Amino acid sequence: MTVRNSLFSTITNIFERHGAVTIDTPVFEMRDILSGKYGEDSKLIYDLADQGGEACSLRYDLTVPFARYLAMQGKKDAQQMKRYQVAKVYRRDQPIMTKGRLREFFQCDFDIAGVYDPMIPDAEVLKILCDALDAVHIDFKIKLNHRQILDAIFQVSGVSPENIRSISSAVDKLDKISWSEVKKEMMVEKGLDESTADKIGVYVEGLKGKDTNSLLDYLQKDQAFMANPSAVKGVNDVKLLLEFLDIFQVKDRVHLDLSLARGLDYYTGIIYEAVQTESQGVGSIAAGGRYDDLVGMFSGTNKKGQPKTIPCVGVSIGVERVFSILMARQNMEKIKSNATQVYIVSVGDGLLQERMALVNELWKAGIKASFMQKNKPKLEKQWAACEKDQIPFAVIVGKDELDQSQVRIKDMRIKDATQGGGTTVHRKDMIETLKSKIAML
Amino acid sequence: MTVRNSLFSTITNIFERHGAVTIDTPVFEMRDILSGKYGEDSKLIYDLADQGGEACSLRYDLTVPFARYLAMQGKKDAQQMKRYQVAKVYRRDQPIMTKGRLREFFQCDFDIAGVYDPMIPDAEVLKILCDALDAVHIDFKIKLNHRQILDAIFQVSGVSPENIRSISSAVDKLDKISWSEVKKEMMVEKGLDESTADKIGVYVEGLKGKDTNSLLDYLQKDQAFMANPSAVKGVNDVKLLLEFLDIFQVKDRVHLDLSLARGLDYYTGIIYEAVQTESQGVGSIAAGGRYDDLVGMFSGTNKKGQPKTIPCVGVSIGVERVFSILMARQNMEKIKSNATQVYIVSVGDGLLQERMALVNELWKAGIKASFMQKNKPKLEKQWAACEKDQIPFAVIVGKDELDQSQVRIKDMRIKDATQGGGTTVHRKDMIETLKSKIAML
Structure with a gap:
């Protein structure tokens, strides 16, 4: 379709x-x-x-x-x-x-x-x-x-x-x-x-x-x-x-x-x-x-x-x-059938409510976003979901980030180790940072 | 629809x-x-x-x-x-x-x-x-x-x-x-x-x-x-x-x-x-x-x-x-059902072939354009077609304009007499002028 x-x-x-x-x-x-x-x-x-x-x-x-x-x-x-x-x-x-x-x-x-x-x-x-x-x-x-x-x-x-x-x-x-x-x-x-x-x-x-x-x-x-x-x-x-x-x-x-x-x-x-x-x-x-x-x-x-x-x-x-x-x-592998731009990934303890609040914030800003609908999803399953749908950006959140009102943003298209665990941004700058990255897609 | x-x-x-x-x-x-x-x-x-x-x-x-x-x-x-x-x-x-x-x-x-x-x-x-x-x-x-x-x-x-x-x-x-x-x-x-x-x-x-x-x-x-x-x-x-x-x-x-x-x-x-x-x-x-x-x-x-x-x-x-x-x-009057941006209007002697060449040039540039499919359309009928479909711009061509490689561009949304018969532009600048006007719609 x-x-x-x-x-x-x-x-x-x-x-x-x-x-x-x-x-x-x-x-x-x-x-x-x-x-x-x-x-x-x-x-x-x-x-x-x-x-x-x-x-x-x-x-x-x-x-x-x-x-x-x-x-x-x-x-x-x-x-x-x-x-x-x-x-x-x-x-x-x-x-x-x-x-x-x-x-x-x-x-x-x-x-x-x-x-x-x-x-x-x-x-x-x-x-x-x-x-x-x-x-x-x-x-x-x-x-x-x-x-x-x-x-x-x-x-x-x-x-x-x-x-x-x-x-x-x-x-x-x-x-x-x-x-x-x-x-x-x-x-x-x-x-x-x-x-x-x-x-x-x-x-x-x-x-x-x-x-x-x-x-x-x-x-x-x-x-x-x-x-x-x-x-x-x-x-x-x-x-x-x-x-x-x-x-x-x-x-x-x-x-x-x-x-x-x-x-x-x-x-x-x-x-x-x-x-x-x-x-x-x-x-x-x-x-x-x-x-x-x-x-x-x-x-x-x-x-x-x-x-x-x-x-x-x-x-x-x-x-x-x-x-x-x-x-x-067509190369069927290369067809991206959904339009999702950002995937919310939690590191550590599930953080379901925090992931839901984050994704809600992205939806409100008109960003196409998704998250794993599990209480305690495994990290590798979240990366796999991101890969499968060729989602370009991940927002990563863990206990440390939460405590400091931060998230990490990772460009999923970069496959080498240059960006490490992603770039740390303040929670209040998250939407603007993502929007400018999405605008350059 | x-x-x-x-x-x-x-x-x-x-x-x-x-x-x-x-x-x-x-x-x-x-x-x-x-x-x-x-x-x-x-x-x-x-x-x-x-x-x-x-x-x-x-x-x-x-x-x-x-x-x-x-x-x-x-x-x-x-x-x-x-x-x-x-x-x-x-x-x-x-x-x-x-x-x-x-x-x-x-x-x-x-x-x-x-x-x-x-x-x-x-x-x-x-x-x-x-x-x-x-x-x-x-x-x-x-x-x-x-x-x-x-x-x-x-x-x-x-x-x-x-x-x-x-x-x-x-x-x-x-x-x-x-x-x-x-x-x-x-x-x-x-x-x-x-x-x-x-x-x-x-x-x-x-x-x-x-x-x-x-x-x-x-x-x-x-x-x-x-x-x-x-x-x-x-x-x-x-x-x-x-x-x-x-x-x-x-x-x-x-x-x-x-x-x-x-x-x-x-x-x-x-x-x-x-x-x-x-x-x-x-x-x-x-x-x-x-x-x-x-x-x-x-x-x-x-x-x-x-x-x-x-x-x-x-x-x-x-x-x-x-x-x-x-x-x-809805105010049904205000629904613009087609997307046409420019209407080609001929003054004087029909100029069918010239109008067709002009509209073809606009189509090639990706501009949504139309013209009256008559050999010698009346001027008032052309204006009426333009009005009916709420087309924002008219490109006007007559014998004088043709001789000087010019067209006139008129903003159909301006209802008073301020713009007279429209602005004269050189034929080679027509597409660029229209594109910048359309971009500001």
Whole structure:
């Protein structure tokens, strides 16, 4: 938890640098809110038992609850909002500890809701993602695509509208299985004819390895593709986004990748995924995109019968995966899990009441202090407790010191004999002496 | 969440001052772990639906999961531990918003596990409770009792062993209903004869209003009572505890109250409840006690067939209730929910790219900065955004400033005309100037 809390506070500091506020939503939502939002993964949702009352399920992510929250607010205040949330989500999945995949795990989301001019919030979300991953020293790159570019690819290749989402999920598997397997799935399971599959292959497989500028050039010269209105919208969005990312000095982290599809149903614009480039196995560590219609599913309609939606763009950082990378790097011995600064040590006759009075004085001064909760603790046990928790200072008290209103202060980080039994200070100077030593830690 | 997070960090700072570490436990536990621990309130536990796999329930408090955790650790490390946890618990109860009673709510627990000399950890837990409630400026007093004093009262009054827990729950209602009603419940519902009920009444009702010292004197002079071994143990514990609380300078906050019973089954020693004395309605804001046998219920037995228990003492702070008291005091207008320090304002022609470059420079310097995500925002809208979020400084940029590599910095807290359009600084001095202004906030 010490490592985890430091990870959370590093990331949330970045969010707050960008003016974000945090909200809290319940761990369970009405079951209807969650259904139909997660494609094939809906089977992983945990339900609460029927004990009377509403049918509820545990939240599967933080995005759908945020959209539900925005729809419920209804007030003008919620129309524009930068929010972050670090909270647990629940999936009835097969746990894989080494990949940081659990049934209950933290997610860390940042989203910008509201109507702004094109691609400005999208650029800020990607900037924040880069800053957050840099702050925790992860090597990564971001794969970028656009739902409307993908849709245009499927349309110009000849996929019928009702098959687009299902063909899209097949393409989404290209980072795990080969093109020939994906092609087979599209043809055998999803009934696509081979010429259509091959046309899709030209874009999602044939252009692999091209850099972002070459890819954009290629697409813009493809007259059949650019005749599709979705294609024009998608390409223009990506070009404007890259312009802004250049100003934010993160353009080189982002790579257009036409095979990135993202399984979730609710994305409508750009989509992206951060993958770590440091080691194999962990893979995706953050993902997100623009979802302009999700809030509208919960918010009812306006006088014209249109949903009162609020456009949103956001990212979920898979903090458990980041955490498992950080833990693999950590020297566990060196993690100091408590913050204690001073340990009271008695020499000789126990002196319980005197130790309690001393520790009380330190607490009152705001110093993090502790003592052995025994009437007559052995000296070596007290030193051992001090060592174990890596407590930097000891206040030593014995009968002689008490008689002269003194204590001895010892710097526990000095392992040689230079300081002997510590420095003797007058009891009334103890707090000031300790405070100045602590200030230099 | 801004008020809530500041409440949490105030309280957890106190816990850390005492050397506590935090742990995290899952939101659901195996159903068996929770059953039989909460007396009559077990009906309030939320169950997960049976979707295959283990039968699970949502946690009802943080104490039972902590005991389960201690039992599972098994290692010597976990034998002595100061832990705190701020997390949500779940109860299928009728919500009462004004009292801060919800179905999902945060609890804030501090516990000391392990074998120490008598009453030392008990005194530290009460000291921490006092310091935590003082730190959030709540007026309170602590009612104290001891399970063994209560048991002795019931025994010397003639209650049979198997009825003690049920009679104890009846007595627990004395802070809500009158003695005559409690007496009626004991006689009618629980079949107690009147002379036994009256004997109990002498202690739990007849001694009301006596201060702690008089009560202890009374009990110690009561020969029939002191002939009971539980009574002797209980009275001696309380006397030693008060001696330690005196050293910790919180003795005057604690009042022995023989009618305090606490409904939960797992307490074995001292029990206590903090009630706020500032206003009516909220009542109990923290409660706890010693529970020496709970870990043993999960830990199996040793070679002699005895449970391998770990004695514990702790407290749960009802942070939702504290939160509702704090919110009632707050001037909502004055809560600054985001931390933004600088807002970039453009005068004239939009200057989107220039504003983005400026905000990027501020972010890089770690300054919390924001700008209006519009191509050509109106000046008054930018000032309004600045006002709404109470952002202290504005960096103003227009065509003239750009041409001369300058910006203007305006202190938004100064409402009169003294600073005109702000102070002009060279672009290269912007960060340093802002940093020194922010340092003086």
